[in-house]
Amino acid sequence: MRLPAAERRRPTLWDAAVVLAVAAAALLLFFQISPSEGNFLTATVVLDGEVIAEYDLSALTDPVSLRLDDIPYPLTIQAEPGRIRIVESSCPSQDCVHIGWVDRVGAQIICLPNRLVISLSGAAEPDFDAVSG
Amino acid sequence: MPHSARHLTRCAVLTALALALSVAEGLVPLALIFPLPGLKLGLANLVTVYALCRLSGREALLILVCRCVLGALVGGRLSALAFSLSGGLLALGVMAVLLRLPALSLFGVSIAGAAAHNTGQILAAMAVLGTRAPLVYLPPLLLCSLITGAVTATACILLVQRVPVPGPS
Amino acid sequence: MKRFFSLFLLLLLLLCSGCSAPTVGDTGTFNEFFAMDTIMRVTVHGDAGEPAASAAREEIERLEKLLSRTLPDSQVSQLNAHAGEEDAVALEGDLISLLTFARSLSADLDDALDITIAPVMDAWGFTTDHHQIPTQAQLDALLPLVDCQALEIDPQAGTARLPNVGMAVDLGAVAKGFAAGRAESVIRAAGADSALLDLGRNITAIGVKPTGEPWRVAVQDPQDSNLYLGVLALTDQTCSTSGGYERYFEEDGVVYHHIIDPSTGYPAHSGLLSVTVVSPDALLADALSTALFVAGPERALDYWRREGGFELILCGEDGVVTATEGLEDAFAFQGEDGGYTYEIARR
Numbered sequence: 001m002r003l004p005a006a007e008r009r010r011p012t013l014w015d016a017a018v019v020l021a022v023a024a025a026a027l028l029l030f031f032q033i034s035p036s037e038g039n040f041l042t043a044t045v046v047l048d049g050e051v052i053a054e055y056d057l058s059a060l061t062d063p064v065s066l067r068l069d070d071i072p073y074p075l076t077i078q079a080e081p082g083r084i085r086i087v088e089s090s091c092p093s094q095d096c097v098h099i100g101w102v103d104r105v106g107a108q109i110i111c112l113p114n115r116l117v118i119s120l121s122g123a124a125e126p127d128f129d130a131v132s133g
Numbered sequence: 134m135p136h137s138a139r140h141l142t143r144c145a146v147l148t149a150l151a152l153a154l155s156v157a158e159g160l161v162p163l164a165l166i167f168p169l170p171g172l173k174l175g176l177a178n179l180v181t182v183y184a185l186c187r188l189s190g191r192e193a194l195l196i197l198v199c200r201c202v203l204g205a206l207v208g209g210r211l212s213a214l215a216f217s218l219s220g221g222l223l224a225l226g227v228m229a230v231l232l233r234l235p236a237l238s239l240f241g242v243s244i245a246g247a248a249a250h251n252t253g254q255i256l257a258a259m260a261v262l263g264t265r266a267p268l269v270y271l272p273p274l275l276l277c278s279l280i281t282g283a284v285t286a287t288a289c290i291l292l293v294q295r296v297p298v299p300g301p302s
Numbered sequence: 303m304k305r306f307f308s309l310f311l312l313l314l315l316l317l318c319s320g321c322s323a324p325t326v327g328d329t330g331t332f333n334e335f336f337a338m339d340t341i342m343r344v345t346v347h348g349d350a351g352e353p354a355a356s357a358a359r360e361e362i363e364r365l366e367k368l369l370s371r372t373l374p375d376s377q378v379s380q381l382n383a384h385a386g387e388e389d390a391v392a393l394e395g396d397l398i399s400l401l402t403f404a405r406s407l408s409a410d411l412d413d414a415l416d417i418t419i420a421p422v423m424d425a426w427g428f429t430t431d432h433h434q435i436p437t438q439a440q441l442d443a444l445l446p447l448v449d450c451q452a453l454e455i456d457p458q459a460g461t462a463r464l465p466n467v468g469m470a471v472d473l474g475a476v477a478k479g480f481a482a483g484r485a486e487s488v489i490r491a492a493g494a495d496s497a498l499l500d501l502g503r504n505i506t507a508i509g510v511k512p513t514g515e516p517w518r519v520a521v522q523d524p525q526d527s528n529l530y531l532g533v534l535a536l537t538d539q540t541c542s543t544s545g546g547y548e549r550y551f552e553e554d555g556v557v558y559h560h561i562i563d564p565s566t567g568y569p570a571h572s573g574l575l576s577v578t579v580v581s582p583d584a585l586l587a588d589a590l591s592t593a594l595f596v597a598g599p600e601r602a603l604d605y606w607r608r609e610g611g612f613e614l615i616l617c618g619e620d621g622v623v624t625a626t627e628g629l630e631d632a633f634a635f636q637g638e639d640g641g642y643t644y645e646i647a648r649r
Contacts, residue, residue, distance in 0.1 A: 003185075003186055003232050003233070004235050004236075005186075005231070005232050005234070005237050005238055005239055005241075005242055006186035006187075006232070006239065006293050008238035008239065008290075009238075009290055009294070010238065011238050011240040011241070012236055012237060012238050012240075012241070013236075014234070014236040014237050014238075014241055015237060015238050015240040015241035015244070017241075018231075018237065018240075018241035018244055018245050019241075019244060019279055022244060022245070022248045022275055022276075022278065022279060023275075023276065023279065025248070025275060026271075026272040026273075026275035026276050027272070029268075029271055029272045029275070030272035040269065048336075049334065091431075092430070092431030092432055092433075093431040093549060094551065095548065095549055098547075098550065099527045100527065101528075102527055102528055103528050104528045104529075106520070107527060107528055109527075110341055112336070112339060112340065112341065113431070115336055115341075117341065123269045126520070127518060127533065128518040128519060128520040128530075128533050129498055129511070129517050129518050129519065130343075130498055130500045130503075130505045130517070130519050130520070131503060131505075131519070131520045131521075131522055131530070132503055132504065132505045132519050132520070132521050132522065132534075132541045132542065132543040132578060133503050133521060133522020133524070133543045133545065133548070133576070
């Protein structure tokens, strides 16, 4: 079988059309996702060094709850579009509940008695290496 | 015919070549110059294009799958298999179709292939990670594929023109 | 043609055997663990990263076994258990030097910091997290026990003694800073010169980032966990922040936080929401952040004008964030988002 493309040495006008199509797809996609680019937000729930859950907060449409019973102090995590919190915990200090909603890349909720860390990461890297507070 | 020694040798050599090329381009860390995950020249695509032009779709597919599996084994990263296979298969499919269009040259075919390869990889990453996050990398990757596709197309034209059509076995 | 093929095969073998894929970028060795009732993260860059990070962790865990009040076998627990007894308790040199430092800083700061605050902390339930409000009578009975100047230290003999029954030492205000200083030495001794220690949000920056830029440390907005007062550029410095917003409980609508004023026995109420101390001395930064939170804005700035070796960021209840002049260039204020105004304090 003879393939005309294989015999050509120079690009044709139709090649330019392909280039345009790819570039157009790239631009279209870029503008499609760019409004939420800064909000690309993933919440990772780590229990004693092990990832037990991950939520794409930017893609979430309905609130979800995660009830953890098999830990020293059972607690409930609540995720909504764009934010997450520990809504209720049986840990004595309640520090994790006090933090409330977090919605920024780099933010964290830590429940020390449970050795549980929820951290937010996303496409927009935070402009710092650590947080003091 | 398909199982003749000649045919087998030809496929094996092309697989080895594809594997060598994909390992070789790993030595040129393009991502260091331009930090974009998944960015590479896609030299192994050369072999796919050559096989599509001078052999057949079936053989091109065979070579591609062998190359991806061997590449994952050699690199020791089986997890990469999903990415290279999905990218490679999508690129193969798109190029096989475009090659049948009368008006295109290998430039258009190769650029479309590179773009398809990147799209396939990102789709696989989204599936594996279960999040839409990798999608942000697709637009810049697509733009880069215009350049990497043109580079491989130039090499492809040389390859297809210079390396003689294998005679009937 | 045959030669051509064998060349290809040779090339393939060479490529596959000799080399592994180069690592892209230096993400450093990252070690996260729980110690001293908090979460700790050690990041060390460079070739010595891995041994340096594990050595730092071992050092921190060693110090925890020494300094913890909740571990019954720790040296601090030994000291506390023998309070009021005739004989002094033999202690390791590390602990002797830390006790001596804390006692002298306490004298410098008119008792805004007191490591013998333990009995009052216990009365509030902050040690066990079973919170309660002690009665004034209870506090009146306990406050005489809070007096770190009465702590007897004999550096020559390597012993210390709490003279009265019921006295107890709690190093919560200084232990993380002390550990950070020691971990820093261990990391440097291991040959690493670019590292970041996050010991329960007390941040120690060692050297600069692998890119050659200073480390960037955000300072938490005490009123909103999603906002920051600003970002500090740090090189070979520790940044320690104390505030009542980290640990507290509420009863009848009143917030009681965990930083107790040793003079009243009540949570400190000095007009500050948080204090951030930046110093090359990790121990000083940690100790001062607690002490100056208790002392309040005027005394904090007076102390800064009198002493050298540290800089401050004070976040006041009035919504004013004050940075001392040494941080003018290093601190990028971002508190507008939280409704704060910004001032520079000068000597």
